[in-house]
Amino acid sequence: MLRPIAVSVLAVVLVLTLGSCSGKEKMRDKAPPDVDRKLSYFAFIEEGDIASLIVSTKAARYRDGSGFLPLEITIANRGLRQLTLTRESFTLIDEGGNRYPAASPRELLEGYEFLDFDRKNFAELESIVFNRFGAFRKYPAKFSPTQSAIPGADNIVRDLVSLPKFGYLIDWIYFPEPPGGIKGHRFELFMDARELEDPIFIRFRVE
Numbered sequence: 001m002l003r004p005i006a007v008s009v010l011a012v013v014l015v016l017t018l019g020s021c022s023g024k025e026k027m028r029d030k031a032p033p034d035v036d037r038k039l040s041y042f043a044f045i046e047e048g049d050i051a052s053l054i055v056s057t058k059a060a061r062y063r064d065g066s067g068f069l070p071l072e073i074t075i076a077n078r079g080l081r082q083l084t085l086t087r088e089s090f091t092l093i094d095e096g097g098n099r100y101p102a103a104s105p106r107e108l109l110e111g112y113e114f115l116d117f118d119r120k121n122f123a124e125l126e127s128i129v130f131n132r133f134g135a136f137r138k139y140p141a142k143f144s145p146t147q148s149a150i151p152g153a154d155n156i157v158r159d160l161v162s163l164p165k166f167g168y169l170i171d172w173i174y175f176p177e178p179p180g181g182i183k184g185h186r187f188e189l190f191m192d193a194r195e196l197e198d199p200i201f202i203r204f205r206v207e
Contacts, residue, residue: 034186034205035186042061042207043056043057043058044203044204046202048078050080050200051079052074052075052076052078053073053202055073056072057071058072058122058124060206061206062122063177066112067111068112068175069187069206070172071173071174072118072123072124072125073125073173074168074169076133076136077164080165080196081165082162084160084161084193084195085160085161085163088101088102089191089193092175094180095187100176102143103174103175103176105144105145108144112174116147125170133168135166136166138168139167139168139169140156140169144157144174185205187203
């Protein structure tokens with residue numbers, strides 16, 4: 001008389017065990033996120049022992065059809081004696097694997113009308129990183145020009161910026177607009193320098 005009960009209990013145990021294993025297997029198969037961690041709705045961060053790279057896409061979401069993709073960036077040198085950056089240090093890669101160099105000041109001044117507007121209306125990283133890099137020193141940087149002088153800002157376009165350890169910068173950098181457009185697409189920004197063994201890159205999406 002006890003045998004049917006024992007069999008039923010065993011069946012329940014087997015079902016629970018298999019269900020538990022099945023759940024764990026699904027967790028292992030879950031795809032990793034395709035973008036890096038967010039600091040705000042628009043800002044993404046890649047942070048390591050050597051350097052931090054932050055990208056804000058706040059302006060980019062409005063620039064489909066403008067010819068250029070704007071990015072506000074923050075770079076902090078955490079582990080190198082010196083980090084030397086030029087406009088050529090940055091490469092944008094789109095979803096199709098196409099690579100784009102940073103736009104030159106002349107290209108922007110001749111072909112893009114929102115240089116001042118972007119900085120005035122879409123800058124957000126100053127307030128976001130103020131506490132994060134409170135013990136760091138901010139250094140001037142301006143890889144991209146403005147059409148007019150901005151009061152209280154550094155108005156000299158710089159082709160090279162050298163960040164010592166515990167130094168950081170906030171700046172704007174522009175790339176040619178990919179043929180597939182900007183909004184709704186995922187990109188990678190690569191940063192290279194002679195002091196880096198390998199480039200540092202960040203994955204982000206323009207929403």
